[in-house]
Amino acid sequence: xxxxxxxxxxxxxxxxxxxxxxxxxxxxxxxxxxxxxxxxxxxxxxxxxxxxxxxxxxxxxxxxxxxxxxxxxxxxxxxxxxxxxxxxxxxxxxxxxxxxxxxxxxxxxxxxxxxxxxxxxxxxxxxxxxxxxxxxxxxxxxxxxxxxxxxxxxxxxxxxxxxxxxxxxxxxxxxxxxxxxxxxxxxxxxxxxxxxxxxxxxxxxxxxxxxxxxxxxxxxxxxxxxxxxxxxxxxxxxxxxxxxxxxxxxxxxxxxxxxxxxxxxxxxx
Amino acid sequence: xxxxxxxxxxxxxxxxxxxxxxxxxxxxxxxxxxxxxxxxxxxxxxxxxxxxxxxxxxxxxxxxxxxxxxxxxxxxxxxxxxxxxxxxxxxxxxxxxxxxxxxxxxxxxxxxxxxxxxxxxxxxxxxxxxxxxxxxxxxxxxxxxxxxxxxxxxxxxxxxxxxxxxxxxxxxxxxxxxxxxxxxxxxxxxxxxxxxxxxxxxxxxxxxxxxxxxxxxxxxxxxxxxxxxxxxxxxxxxxxxxxxxxxxxxxxxxxxxxxxxxxxxxxxxxxxxxxxxxxxxxxxxxxxxxxxxxxxxxxxxx
Numbered sequence: 001x002x003x004x005x006x007x008x009x010x011x012x013x014x015x016x017x018x019x020x021x022x023x024x025x026x027x028x029x030x031x032x033x034x035x036x037x038x039x040x041x042x043x044x045x046x047x048x049x050x051x052x053x054x055x056x057x058x059x060x061x062x063x064x065x066x067x068x069x070x071x072x073x074x075x076x077x078x079x080x081x082x083x084x085x086x087x088x089x090x091x092x093x094x095x096x097x098x099x100x101x102x103x104x105x106x107x108x109x110x111x112x113x114x115x116x117x118x119x120x121x122x123x124x125x126x127x128x129x130x131x132x133x134x135x136x137x138x139x140x141x142x143x144x145x146x147x148x149x150x151x152x153x154x155x156x157x158x159x160x161x162x163x164x165x166x167x168x169x170x171x172x173x174x175x176x177x178x179x180x181x182x183x184x185x186x187x188x189x190x191x192x193x194x195x196x197x198x199x200x201x202x203x204x205x206x207x208x209x210x211x212x213x214x215x216x217x218x219x220x221x222x223x224x225x226x227x228x229x230x231x232x233x234x235x236x237x238x239x240x241x242x243x244x245x246x247x248x249x250x251x252x253x254x255x256x257x258x259x260x261x262x263x264x265x266x267x268x269x
Numbered sequence: 270x271x272x273x274x275x276x277x278x279x280x281x282x283x284x285x286x287x288x289x290x291x292x293x294x295x296x297x298x299x300x301x302x303x304x305x306x307x308x309x310x311x312x313x314x315x316x317x318x319x320x321x322x323x324x325x326x327x328x329x330x331x332x333x334x335x336x337x338x339x340x341x342x343x344x345x346x347x348x349x350x351x352x353x354x355x356x357x358x359x360x361x362x363x364x365x366x367x368x369x370x371x372x373x374x375x376x377x378x379x380x381x382x383x384x385x386x387x388x389x390x391x392x393x394x395x396x397x398x399x400x401x402x403x404x405x406x407x408x409x410x411x412x413x414x415x416x417x418x419x420x421x422x423x424x425x426x427x428x429x430x431x432x433x434x435x436x437x438x439x440x441x442x443x444x445x446x447x448x449x450x451x452x453x454x455x456x457x458x459x460x461x462x463x464x465x466x467x468x469x470x471x472x473x474x475x476x477x478x479x480x481x482x483x484x485x486x487x488x489x490x491x492x493x494x495x496x497x498x499x500x501x502x503x504x505x506x507x508x509x510x511x512x513x514x515x516x517x518x519x520x521x522x523x524x525x526x527x528x529x530x531x532x533x534x535x536x537x538x539x540x541x542x543x544x545x546x547x548x549x550x551x552x553x554x555x556x557x558x559x560x561x562x563x564x565x566x567x568x569x570x571x
Contacts, residue, residue, distance in 0.1 A: 002373070005370065005374055006374065101357070104359070105353060105356070105357030106357035106358070106359060107323075107357070108321075108351070108356075108357055109353065109356060109357055109358075109371060109417070110371075111322075111323060111346075112323070112351035112353075113346055113371065113374040113375050113376075114343040114344070114346045114347035114376055115346075116342075266325075268323070268325060269323040269324065
């Protein structure tokens with residue numbers, strides 16, 4: 001299968017950055033379990049909650065109580081902005097590979113062979129899905145190791161299902177941006193243009209969602225942002241993962257991928 | 270009758286307001302080595318990219334061995350090897366990994382023995398192949414490009430400026446390879462602006478200017494078209510004829526030296542000179558370069 005040959009090549013080239021990110025994220029997840037242990041031993045969860053301004057507590061609602069707990073601190077790594085930025089950044093890098101191949105003229109060499117153009121996009125989808133899944137699995141494994149080996153028995157450890165739901169929710173928002181990046185890259189001649197445009201769109205969407213959460217008049221507009229459908233705090237407060245939110249994020253990703261297939265198959269390279 | 274190796278029918282390509290190709294029609298027979306000539310930006314690479322379905326024509330049609338390049342692109346590309354003008358190799362990949370990857374994408378049709386022969390002839394050793402491509406010189410990258418294009422021993426080779434960056438010794442090796450694949454019945458379509466190279470290896474040439482095909486001819490015919498430069502020196506002063514035969518062009522005539530450009534057969538000249546006291550006779554076959562330069566300058570739009 002030529003798609004798999006091309007995917008293997010992409011994995012080989014991206015391995016250093018993906019492995020590096022995986023190590024950093026795994027370390028971060030492990031560290032959070034130990035921060036939670038430290039706070040628990042010093043009975044500091046209450047103190048931490050009292051340091052948060054009342055209006056922030058009011059805005060966050062009951063989720064804040066859940067967050068200021070052992071399980072809440074352990075879960076922080078699944079929605080922390082830096083983690084989110086790292087994973088979305090990697091997804092954009094994976095999604096913009098077709099533009100990079102057009103820019104470097106590597107596509108001339110691969111597509112001069114009996115390959116269909118859609119195979120290039122399929123390869124990117126495979127790379128995107130496998131990379132995201134692998135990173136989330138590494139993060140979950142690091143959380144589990146931290147909880148299993150270095151946590152007192154008295155700690156109220158989060159259930160595996162909670163970590164799993166958070167990981168799925170995080171994976172959905174990252175996959176969504178990967179699909180958008182792929183749609184942009186399929187029509188671009190330069191990777192920097194495609195990744196820059198997607199990064200600006202990501203940041204704008206993040207800010208729109210943030211604004212909608214803190215300012216009522218912007219609430220409606222925030223529905224346009226994919227981040228509106230990423231609600232880890234609801235999961236931490238005990239709510240089930242919202243299937244409708246997952247469907248929206250998955251739908252955006254699928255739409256992006258579909259656009260990528262169409263644009264890449266029609267364009268001049 | 271076998272389908273033409275390449276058939277272009279009224280091809281046009283526009284990029285916005287810029288017209289890269291204008292109504293270009295051409296047929297190349299299987300087993301032919303065809304030189305596609307033109308200055309930079311004339312439309313050579315656009316034509317090649319249409320053959321590979323990397324670029325879609327605005328109007329017209331391109332076919333390889335009877336298969337439409339767009340509708341049956343995969344089948345078309347399974348019959349050809351392509352050397353781009355600027356191969357997009359990744360600098361962090363080794364030469365060997367690059368050849369293996371591109372070989373696998375060709376569908377594992379690589380004959381290892383043939384590949385080894387190519388590598389030996391082009392003097393790319395095992396140590397070179399283990400190095401990342403960022404350490405390769407321009408010439409080495411070009412040699413690797415030639416190997417990846419030839420390694421599947423395809424029925425059609427599409428080569429964009431194949432000797433760019435090669436030293437004279439390697440150019441000789443390349444010409445040898447072209448001669449060898451032609452002897453095996455392969456078709457070669459190569460773009461170039463190195464005229465001596467085209468003159469040496471090609472059966473026919475096509476000249477493209479401003480996106481239009483302005484000349485298609487065998488190298489032999491094109492030379493005939495240009496005539497031959499004839500210089501005659503006489504022992505004594507001779508009287509030139511009052512009227513020169515048709516097709517003869519007088520460049521300079523002195524009592525003891527004639528300098529002529531003769532189109533067509535030289536029989537009349539021999540008959541005329543037979544009675545004259547000749548000291549020296551020089552017949553010069555013009556180089557393609559001179560002919561085409563004239564063609565380009567004379568027929569360029571004002």
